[in-house]
Amino acid sequence: MMGVPDYSAKGLADAVRSGQVSAESAMIGYLERIRATEPEVHALLAQDQDLALSRAQAVDRMPLDQRSQLALAGVPLVVKDNIVTEDFPTTAGSRMLEGFRSPYTATAVERAAAQGAIVLAKSNLDEFGMGSSTEHSAFGPTKNPWDLTRVPGGSSGGSAAAVAVGMAPLALGSDTGGSIRQPAAFCGIVGLKPTYGRVSRYGLIAYASSLDQIGPLARTVEDVGLLLQVISGQDVRDATSVENPVPDYLAQLKRPLEGLRVGMPKEYFGQGIDPKVRSVVEKMLDRLAAEGVTVVEIEMPHTRYAIATYYLIAPAEASSNLSRYDGIRYGFRAPATDLDSLYRNTRAQGMGEEVQRRILLGTHVLSAGYYDQYYVKAQKVRTLIRRDFDEAFQTVDLVVTPSAPDLPFVLGSRSDDPMQMYLSDICTVTANLAGLPALSVPAGFDDGLPIGMQWIGPAWSEDLLLRAGYMVEQMVERPRWPLWRT
Amino acid sequence: MVDEAYRVVVGLEVHVELKTRTKLFCRCVNAFGSAPNTQTCPVCLGLPGVLPVLNRNAVYLAVKAGMALHCTIRSVSKFDRKQYFYPDLPKAYQISQYDLPFAEWGFVPIADGAEVKRIRIRRVHMEEDAGKLNHIGQNLKEAEGSLVDLNRAGVPLIEIVSEPDMGSAEEARRYLTELRTILSYLDVSDLRMEEGSMRCDANVSLKPRGYQGSLEDLPRVEVKNVNSIRNVGRAIEYEIERQAARLSQGERIIKETRGFDDGRGRTYSQRSKEEANDYRYFPEPDLPPLVLDESWLTEVQASLPLLPEAWRERLRDLGLASQDVEVLVQDRVQVAFLSETLSFTDDVRAVSSWMLSDMLRLLNERGLGFDQSPVSPKDLVDLLGFIADGKISGRMAKEVLDKMFESGESAAVWVKRLGMAQITDDSLLRGQVAEVLAEHGKVVADYRAGKERAFGFLVGQMMKRTQGQASPEVVNRLLKEALEFDAQ
Numbered sequence: 010m011m012g013v014p015d016y017s018a019k020g021l022a023d024a025v026r027s028g029q030v031s032a033e034s035a036m037i038g039y040l041e042r043i044r045a046t047e048p049e050v051h052a053l054l055a056q057d058q059d060l061a062l063s064r065a066q067a068v069d070r071m072p073l074d075q076r077s078q079l080a081l082a083g084v085p086l087v088v089k090d091n092i093v094t095e096d097f098p099t100t101a102g103s104r105m106l107e108g109f110r111s112p113y114t115a116t117a118v119e120r121a122a123a124q125g126a127i128v129l130a131k132s133n134l135d136e137f138g139m140g141s142s143t144e145h146s147a148f149g150p151t152k153n154p155w156d157l158t159r160v161p162g163g164s165s166g167g168s169a170a171a172v173a174v175g176m177a178p179l180a181l182g183s184d185t186g187g188s189i190r191q192p193a194a195f196c197g198i199v200g201l202k203p204t205y206g207r208v209s210r211y212g213l214i215a216y217a218s219s220l221d222q223i224g225p226l227a228r229t230v231e232d233v234g235l236l237l238q239v240i241s242g243q244d245v246r247d248a249t250s251v252e253n254p255v256p257d258y259l260a261q262l263k264r265p266l267e268g269l270r271v272g273m274p275k276e277y278f279g280q281g282i283d284p285k286v287r288s289v290v291e292k293m294l295d296r297l298a299a300e301g302v303t304v305v306e307i308e309m310p311h312t313r314y315a316i317a318t319y320y321l322i323a324p325a326e327a328s329s330n331l332s333r334y335d336g337i338r339y340g341f342r343a344p345a346t347d348l349d350s351l352y353r354n355t356r357a358q359g360m361g362e363e364v365q366r367r368i369l370l371g372t373h374v375l376s377a378g379y380y381d382q383y384y385v386k387a388q389k390v391r392t393l394i395r396r397d398f399d400e401a402f403q404t405v406d407l408v409v410t411p412s413a414p415d416l417p418f419v420l421g422s423r424s425d426d427p428m429q430m431y432l433s434d435i436c437t438v439t440a441n442l443a444g445l446p447a448l449s450v451p452a453g454f455d456d457g458l459p460i461g462m463q464w465i466g467p468a469w470s471e472d473l474l475l476r477a478g479y480m481v482e483q484m485v486e487r488p489r490w491p492l493w494r495t
Numbered sequence: 496m497v498d499e500a501y502r503v504v505v506g507l508e509v510h511v512e513l514k515t516r517t518k519l520f521c522r523c524v525n526a527f528g529s530a531p532n533t534q535t536c537p538v539c540l541g542l543p544g545v546l547p548v549l550n551r552n553a554v555y556l557a558v559k560a561g562m563a564l565h566c567t568i569r570s571v572s573k574f575d576r577k578q579y580f581y582p583d584l585p586k587a588y589q590i591s592q593y594d595l596p597f598a599e600w601g602f603v604p605i606a607d608g609a610e611v612k613r614i615r616i617r618r619v620h621m622e623e624d625a626g627k628l629n630h631i632g633q634n635l636k637e638a639e640g641s642l643v644d645l646n647r648a649g650v651p652l653i654e655i656v657s658e659p660d661m662g663s664a665e666e667a668r669r670y671l672t673e674l675r676t677i678l679s680y681l682d683v684s685d686l687r688m689e690e691g692s693m694r695c696d697a698n699v700s701l702k703p704r705g706y707q708g709s710l711e712d713l714p715r716v717e718v719k720n721v722n723s724i725r726n727v728g729r730a731i732e733y734e735i736e737r738q739a740a741r742l743s744q745g746e747r748i749i750k751e752t753r754g755f756d757d758g759r760g761r762t763y764s765q766r767s768k769e770e771a772n773d774y775r776y777f778p779e780p781d782l783p784p785l786v787l788d789e790s791w792l793t794e795v796q797a798s799l800p801l802l803p804e805a806w807r808e809r810l811r812d813l814g815l816a817s818q819d820v821e822v823l824v825q826d827r828v829q830v831a832f833l834s835e836t837l838s839f840t841d842d843v844r845a846v847s848s849w850m851l852s853d854m855l856r857l858l859n860e861r862g863l864g865f866d867q868s869p870v871s872p873k874d875l876v877d878l879l880g881f882i883a884d885g886k887i888s889g890r891m892a893k894e895v896l897d898k899m900f901e902s903g904e905s906a907a908v909w910v911k912r913l914g915m916a917q918i919t920d921d922s923l924l925r926g927q928v929a930e931v932l933a934e935h936g937k938v939v940a941d942y943r944a945g946k947e948r949a950f951g952f953l954v955g956q957m958m959k960r961t962q963g964q965a966s967p968e969v970v971n972r973l974l975k976e977a978l979e980f981d982a983q
Contacts, residue, residue: 112542211544212544214543218780218781245548246548248781249783325777328775
């Protein structure tokens with residue numbers, strides 16, 4: 010079937026700009042898709058169909074000279090529910106914020122909306138972004154559209170699943186240790202974590218501030234570039250956003266890459282990586298080599314400390330960032346008899362087990378007597394990991410790895426084993442620790458389940474990553490839609 | 496009682512609110528006394544997703560203060576999170592500076608007679624203020640509830656930490672007074688202890704004779720949030736006596752935080768520090784390091800006003816008595832006023848004596864400061880000029896000054912209006928009469944030819960030359976005498 014959701018974001022925006030397709034009719038198509046798929050996938054936490062339709066009508070009513078300026082004219086956008094919006098409640102997937110409505114909207118969402126994008130829903134996630142399966146949402150898990158018994162990855166699992174089934178052509182996610190790239194890989198779509206400082210974090214509910222970035226998810230590399238274009242750039246409200254010109258990401262996208270040198274770090278292709286994943290990624294690298302790409306094996310010796318480093322730094326920052334959810338001013342408040350029990354009951358009842366685990370871990374890491382041993386040490390290793398990349402980029406343009414060590418796993422199969430769950434992030438956390446941009450793009454399928462490959466580049470090399478991703482995209486055959494009903 | 500068995504060791508931590516237009520990390524207005532929670536935004540409310548953005552003007556004011564306290568300013572410092580739960584702290588952490596404060600190793604000179612002692616400053620750091628809890632009811636224990644007011648949350652503060660260099664309550668008072676004076680010269684804060692824009696915590700311990708250990712290891716009592724310089728002195732005096740009494744009975748001093756009961760003049764225990772808070776400080780990931788450009792620092796240094804110590808020296812060199820110097824230097828606006836008069840006169844003694852007597856009286860009556868005086872520095876110097884020229888007496892000058900205050904008009908206007916400055920001395924006017932006649936030969940000839948109107952013109956010329964101060968009677972007489980004399 011060829012319906013509205015078959016449009017790419019780029020194609021839809023072009024059609025709406027020229028008046029070929031009305032934003033309203035497009036929106037109706039996407040809302041139908043949501044009705045058809047959401048009950049089984051459960052990708053969304055909040056939606057407002059009336060609002061989405063009235064926004065679409067407003068785009069249609071715009072004078073042509075105005076509408077023709079909009080890069081995302083009438084394009085539906087799903088926003089991960091840890092990014093605040095005035096028009097929808099924002100829960101971060103937590104009981105703690107059930108019913109919370111932010112009085113302001115995140116910069117990235119504002120920028121997309123200013124270009125004509127229409128937010129039609131907020132998407133499910135692991136509570137506060139903590140997880141790799143979207144099973145840790147207080148509002149129930151999201152299912153993988155390719156196999157409903159499996160997880161969509163996480164924490165941006167709702168955004169990835171929504172895009173994969175065509176609820177919207179574009180979604181915003183956030184990535185602290187792989188939360189955009191791993192679900193993009195699990196759901197067979199494209200996801201990009203930008204360079205730290207590329208996209209404003211203002212309005213992103215902080216998990217680990219020095220690692221968090223907002224980024225785009227879409228079905229095509231071009232659409233990822235399109236959304237990245239719109240949300241990038243310095244923001245006076247985020248002191249860690251960087252004043253660095255935003256290039257035209259689409260201008261060179263389709264130009265073939267000549268003389269590209271790609272590094273294949275052996276640490277990412279060894280133990281702990283599912284052989285099926287490895288074989289798909291290696292096969293793709295062989296095909297790229299046949300196209301003239303130079304693939305060299307490299308070493309990144311500090312990779313083996315990455316998970317340990319990440320699980321010291323991220324929980325340390327999280328323990329601080331999540332302290333504000335104390336039941337005093339907003340959100341959930343448990344019954345209590347005094348201040349101490351108010352804090353204790355509220356946080357014990359309002360936060361899920363995984364969140365509490367990380368808060369405890371982080372609190373311990375920052376405690377007097379442990380700080381130097383854990384936090385300071387982890388920061389030093391973080392520098393070494395960054396240096397591994399600096400050295401790699403002396404000899405290669407980009408580094409390639411699998412996006413995740415394994416195929417989408419069965420729901421519930423890892424819930425009791427946090428250590429096993431943490432290892433799902435093994436391929437992705439290094440880019441966050443080093444602040445580097447990284448793209449996950451589908452590299453192939455195994456028995457109907459998608460497998461992603463990750464491209465990591467030097468800081469500010471998003472344009473190059475997108476070109477490499479586009480090249481891969483041209484070589485992969487994939488079914489149009491994952492679900493029976495689409 | 497305290498005797499030579501102990502030496503008093505006092506160190507002070509002073510919080511000063513910076514007088515910026517907006518808060519430290521958001522654009523909310525920084526002002527005292529508004530209706531609760533009207534000066535708040537998502538950032539200072541600590542709502543989900545917000546980020547701090549540093550107020551550069553706060554940095555400027557803080558650096559000025561650090562420099563005036565003779566500190567070394569770090570070109571690279573950073574912010575850290577100090578974490579604890581309390582309802583007045585919306586993020587459950589305070590953005591502060593922990594191991595890399597922007598300023599370190601300064602001093603405040605305090606004078607005891609001719610002797611000057613330097614109280615060393617260990618560090619000055621920037622941080623955000625917390626909000627305020629208003630308890631419903633008489634006191635916390637019986638309160639029905641507590642209301643949180645976050646207007647103050649995020650207001651920029653500097654914390655100035657002294658070394659334990661003060662050996663008495665009196666030295667602590669002097670230190671605080673001088674600190675406040677120095678800061679007042681910089682105009683960086685309102686410095687109102689009663690409004691909390693300057694707050695002081697005093698650390699008091701007694702060092703037994705023969706004690707060899709470090710001062711840090713002495714059991715220290717911190718008296719929190721005392722609301723005036725006088726009360727800081729009282730609280731320290733009480734603490735010295737209390738601790739001495741305990742020690743003399745062989746009891747141990749408990750390391751604790753105490754409050755000060757103003758009415759009873761006593762400190763009381765608030766919480767024991769034995770189970771100290773672990774604030775879990777770590778670098779604030781939302782703010783890049785604070786890097787201060789060398790040339791900017793040089794500019795700020797160059798823009799600092801003359802400080803109290805320098806003014807003292809200057810005024811003494813100009814011949815003022817020490818007591819007058821001290822009184823003048825206490826108040827920035829007095830010094831500014833005095834400073835401006837110096838561009839019109841060298842007689843700083845006359846200026847100072849008029850400022851500290853009649854000016855001060857008239858200003859106090861109106862509840863005004865020298866910066867709001869209806870009589871400008873130039874006005875005062877002009878008035879003193881009339882006395883110096885012998886045109887009016889000191890007693891007359893007081894009357895003129897009163898009128899000047901009431902009307903805002905100049906000394907010249909009132910001297911004339913009150914008829915005090917008519918020039919009646921023949922000898923002062925005779926020379927000018929001769930000049931006027933010489934300049935206007937034709938008019939003189941007209942007069943002699945019988946044109947009565949010509950006489951009026953000559954009178955006018957005289958009045959113009961004397962700026963209206965010549966007595967018309969005398970001018971008439973002298974002109975007639977001269978015209979007749981020449982005619983002979």
